Amino acid sequence: MSLCLATAGGVKALALSAFTLAWTHSIAKVEWQEDWRVTPAGLELVQARVKGTGPGMEPPPEARLVDGWFQWQPTRSPMPEVVLGNSAAAGEWRLCHGGQCRTLSEIVGHPIGANVTKMGFCKDP
Numbered sequence: 001m002s003l004c005l006a007t008a009g010g011v012k013a014l015a016l017s018a019f020t021l022a023w024t025h026s027i028a029k030v031e032w033q034e035d036w037r038v039t040p041a042g043l044e045l046v047q048a049r050v051k052g053t054g055p056g057m058e059p060p061p062e063a064r065l066v067d068g069w070f071q072w073q074p075t076r077s078p079m080p081e082v083v084l085g086n087s088a089a090a091g092e093w094r095l096c097h098g099g100q101c102r103t104l105s106e107i108v109g110h111p112i113g114a115n116v117t118k119m120g121f122c123k124d125p
């Protein structure tokens with residue numbers, strides 16, 4: 001299985017079955033992370049965590065504070081696609097796998113800018 005990243009410059013396939021999506025909230029400047037699995041049914045959100053609270057960043061009631069992070073397990077069905085918008089105020093989305101985090105621009109090999117990126121399951125060639 002692979003994760004496909006579709007940008008204005010094309011599509012990039014990454015051979016991985018799990019990853020963490022990380023970003024910094026544009027106003028509160030607080031770190032947010034989500035753990036995802038790539039499955040044939042789509043992208044499955046496994047766990048979410050936020051390093052504090054702020055406007056629009058309130059953790060749900062079931063969240064627990066662990067090592068300075070509010071953590072919880074969202075309950076939603078796998079999604080065929082996740083659309084990521086970009087804000088110049090927040091920096092870029094980062095994709096982490098195998099202990100390494102890289103911006104989406106680094107991964108696709110060109111600046112993404114304000115364009116959206118679509119993430120989804122792609123079949124291996």
